[in-house]
Amino acid sequence: MKAPLQKSRIPDNKAFVIREMNDPYFDKHWHAHSEYQLVAILRGSGTRYIGDHIKPFKEGDTVLTGPGLPHxxxxxxAYFNPENGLDTHGIVIYFPENFLGDGSLQKEEFEEIAKLLSYSARGLEIKGETKEKVIHMMKEMxxxxGVPSIVMLLQILHLLAESTDLIPITQVKYSYIHPTPEKDKMGDILDYILKNFKEKITLQEVSSMANMSESSFSRYFKSRVxxxxxxxLGDVRISNARKLLQDEDLNISQVCFESGFPxxxxxxxxxxxxxxxxPLNYKKEYNEHF
Structure with missing residues (x-):
């Protein structure tokens, strides 16, 4: 049996961890962990999955997620083919609720930050001027x-707590309460879909891959996303189409077939x-705006 994915990056002698990512591609495994996570994408593009939400991402994508929210x-x-010469760059911060000590967020002085962290259970996309400030602070951080790094993390959280540039990501009722070992199976399924969405993918095909009947797999899949x-699958294809309509000089028919629609x-x-x-109106509006 495969070992469950362990995503904690925080050793016992650290209050939190900040890591700069310079890799050919971002971690492709769908996972959750017990820490809060603040991530800024500085270079790279793809598709972002957080809970029940799918969206294309590119440079500048900045998100705060709460504990246990799969993503x-x-x-x-194209990033998985070394011949393309592509790479990615990002910064991620992992921190536990007690990074200032047990019970610290229950103190009056941290009331607004505590509310922010509570809201992050749905995932929060950071936009506008706040996003630019947060990315700049993360680069400095x-x-x-030592103490200056903790002070900077508090400044970032204070900025986010006062900002109106935060957009909830998952639906209000979304929750993920499944055991960690099952995430490997779900990650393999998602990876297969993302590699092959341009082709015909059947329920029978993915059910067989998960060693389940079609009815059991349908219940399993829906309980998780x-x-x-x-x-x-339709959302994955639409997400790819939105990306092509924004960034590629393709006509609507080309976008249609490049995204797996028959x-x-x-x-x-x-x-x-x-x-x-x-799709045509979406492309026109995007081009007029940008």
């Missing part, structure tokens, strides 16, 4: 040690149902 920043498939397998009419319908506008 992965999965790099685009990489080279800090809060949506059916077919809805999730027909243009099916693509247009699914895109409008999920995004609220046609």
């Amino acid at each position: 992965v920043w999965r790099s685009d498939n 990489v080279n800090m040690q 809060n949506k059916s397998f077919s809805d999730f 027909t243009l009419s099916n693509f247009n319908k699914q895109f409008k149902d999920r995004i609220g506008k046609t």
Whole structure:
């Protein structure tokens, strides 16, 4: 049996850990851990999965997640081919609730930060001017040690606690309460979907891969991402389409087939149902805005 993924980065003699990531691709494993996590993507692109939410990510994506919230920043498939010469860069901070000592967040002085950390149970995307300030502070913090680094972390959390630039990520009722060893199986399933979403993927195929019946797999999958397998696969394809419509000089038909949709009419319908506008209007609005 595979050992469960252990994602804690905090040794017993440290209050928290900050790490600068310079790798060919970001960790592709869907996982959760007992610490809070603040991550800033400085270089790289792909698809971000947090709880029941899927969204493309690129440079500047900055997120605070609470303990136990499963997530992965999965790099685009191109990053896994060394011949493409791509790499990624990011900064991540892991910290426990008691990084200032047991019971510290129950003190009056930390009331606003405690509220922020409570809200992070849904994951919080950081936008606007706050995001730019947080990224700048995280870059400075990489080279800090001792008390100055703790002071900077508090300053970041204070900034976030007072900001209106935070957007909740998962749905209000989403929760993940499953044992750690099961995350390996879910991670393998997600990785397979992300490698092969441009092709036809059937429920029978992924159920067999998980060594489950189709009905058992459907219940298993929905309990973990809060949506059916077919809805999730559709969301993956729509997420890829949004990315291509934003960043690639492709026509709508090319985006449709590069994202795994069988027909243009099916693509247009699914895109409008999920995004609220046609692919063409989405592309026009994005180009006008940026």
